[in-house]
Amino acid sequence: MTMTPSFKRHLKSKAHHLKPVIILGADGLTAGVHKEIDRALDDHELIKIRVNAEDRDERKTLTDEIVTAHKADLVGSIGHIIIIYRPKENTNARTRS
Numbered sequence: 001m002t003m004t005p006s007f008k009r010h011l012k013s014k015a016h017h018l019k020p021v022i023i024l025g026a027d028g029l030t031a032g033v034h035k036e037i038d039r040a041l042d043d044h045e046l047i048k049i050r051v052n053a054e055d056r057d058e059r060k061t062l063t064d065e066i067v068t069a070h071k072a073d074l075v076g077s078i079g080h081i082i083i084i085y086r087p088k089e090n091t092n093a094r095t096r097s
Contacts (some may be wrong), residue, residue, distance in 0.1 A: 015048060015083045020081060022050070050080050050081055051082060
C-alpha cells in the first residue's frame with residue numbers, strides 16, 4: 001500500500017498520544033506476538049510497538065518483518081517505537097497516492 005503524505009501526517013498525529021500495545025522482548029517475534037499484533041490491528045487499526053533490540057539493523061529487520069507479515073503500513077519510527085497501520089477490511093482506506 002502507498003500512503004499519501006497528508007494521510008500519514010494525520011495518522012502520526014493520532015498516534016502521538018498512544019502508548020505501545022506490544023512490547024517485543026528477548027524472545028523476539030514469536031507466534032504469540034504475531035497473534036497479539038494481529039488482534040491489536042483488528043481492534044485499533046493504528047498501534048505502537050516497542051522493539052527492544054539494541055542494534056539498529058536488527059530493529060529495521062524486525063520492523064520490516066512485522067509490516068510484511070501483517071500487511072500493514074509503517075507510519076513512522078522513533079528510536080525503539082514503531083507506528084503501524086492496517087485498515088479494517090470493511091472500510092475504505094485513504095491509502096492511494
